[in-house]
Amino acid sequence: MSKTFKSKVFLANQEIHEEWERYYLNPRLESFYEGAFAHIVATIGAKKGDAILDAGCGYCFHAARFVRHGLEVTGVDFSPAALSAAKANLGKLGLSMKLQEGNLLALPFEDEAFPFVSCWGVLMHIPEVEAALGELVRVLKPNGRISIMENSDNSLHVRFWEPLLIGIKKLTGRRTPRRDIRSQGLEEWREEGLLIRKTNIDWLVSFMEGKGMRLVDHATGQFSEIYTTVPSSLAKNVVYSFNNWWFKRRGSPRLALGQILVFEKNTGLGSSAV
Ligand SMILES: C[S@@+](CC[C@H](N)C(=O)[O-])C[C@H]1O[C@@H](n2cnc3c(N)ncnc32)[C@H](O)[C@@H]1O
Numbered sequence: 001m002s003k004t005f006k007s008k009v010f011l012a013n014q015e016i017h018e019e020w021e022r023y024y025l026n027p028r029l030e031s032f033y034e035g036a037f038a039h040i041v042a043t044i045g046a047k048k049g050d051a052i053l054d055a056g057c058g059y060c061f062h063a064a065r066f067v068r069h070g071l072e073v074t075g076v077d078f079s080p081a082a083l084s085a086a087k088a089n090l091g092k093l094g095l096s097m098k099l100q101e102g103n104l105l106a107l108p109f110e111d112e113a114f115p116f117v118s119c120w121g122v123l124m125h126i127p128e129v130e131a132a133l134g135e136l137v138r139v140l141k142p143n144g145r146i147s148i149m150e151n152s153d154n155s156l157h158v159r160f161w162e163p164l165l166i167g168i169k170k171l172t173g174r175r176t177p178r179r180d181i182r183s184q185g186l187e188e189w190r191e192e193g194l195l196i197r198k199t200n201i202d203w204l205v206s207f208m209e210g211k212g213m214r215l216v217d218h219a220t221g222q223f224s225e226i227y228t229t230v231p232s233s234l235a236k237n238v239v240y241s242f243n244n245w246w247f248k249r250r251g252s253p254r255l256a257l258g259q260i261l262v263f264e265k266n267t268g269l270g271s272s273a274v
Helices: 003-012 014-024 027-044 063-068 080-093 129-138 156-171 201-210 233-248
Strands: 051-055 072-077 098-101 114-120 140-151 179-182 185-189 195-199 213-220 258-265
Touching: 003 080, 014 080, 027 063, 027 114, 027 140, 027 213, 027 233, 027 258, 051 063, 063 072, 063 080, 072 080, 080 098, 129 140, 129 201, 140 195, 140 201, 195 201, 201 213, 201 258
Parallel strands: 051 072, 051 114, 072 098, 114 140
Antiparallel strands: 140 258, 179 185, 185 195, 213 258
16 A cells, blocks of 8 residues: 555544644634634735635634634645534534535635635645645636644754654664654654645745745744643643743744745735745
């Protein structure tokens, strides 16, 4: 079975989505998420009633934030398990949006179908990231804006915390995942077949520029995700608070793990580039 296919099969089932829900849907992270999505809506310049595509929408917990901002959201994901959980979640929240099954490598939408696109934490799992980016650009209208959240391979988290964790694992005789350094970033494959890429942000920006996209905003996301590996709830709470503080004071995105990038297609005069 090819790695790409194995990854698709793995993402199609429910367990991995439930694992993400456990790690990332913590009430202590809500304040960061609310701030981050308010920042995205303001930076892309979406107004009530505007259409937005949430590419790789998963359980739609974040897509729901766009709905609450008054946007007309279409969510697309290739995992039927994620989409049926998304439907149930939206029902519980009393929110409605369009949901469609589809692959980011061949999006089921016409060219220039959306004025806004968001892709939060998805490209990091796609081996053929160039093809997925090409599709996101294809479905975006001229002068439309796209927001991408990816983790950085140059963050303090990746440069210092991860080597420490790997060292501890090696010392205690535990397996460590294979890591490949590629121009797209640092790629790690979980045994089940899931790719986790820490992106080379300079590569991403220059790839997008090659597609006629201009970077108009670069903001910090979460400073670190150490809370997924430390067992103590006190330590987790310290990380949640620090992440929130870093985001609110607009700390440097270059040091942080999470990166929120906004690009504009065929920008005209008057747009301010970063
Ligand atoms: C980490 S989850 C993020 C979900 C959502 N964006 C969020 O932040 O809650 C990644 C999502 O991307 C979806 N995904 C990964 N590769 C995809 C592809 N090639 N086409 C469509 N969806 C994909 C997965 O099924 C999963 O729901």
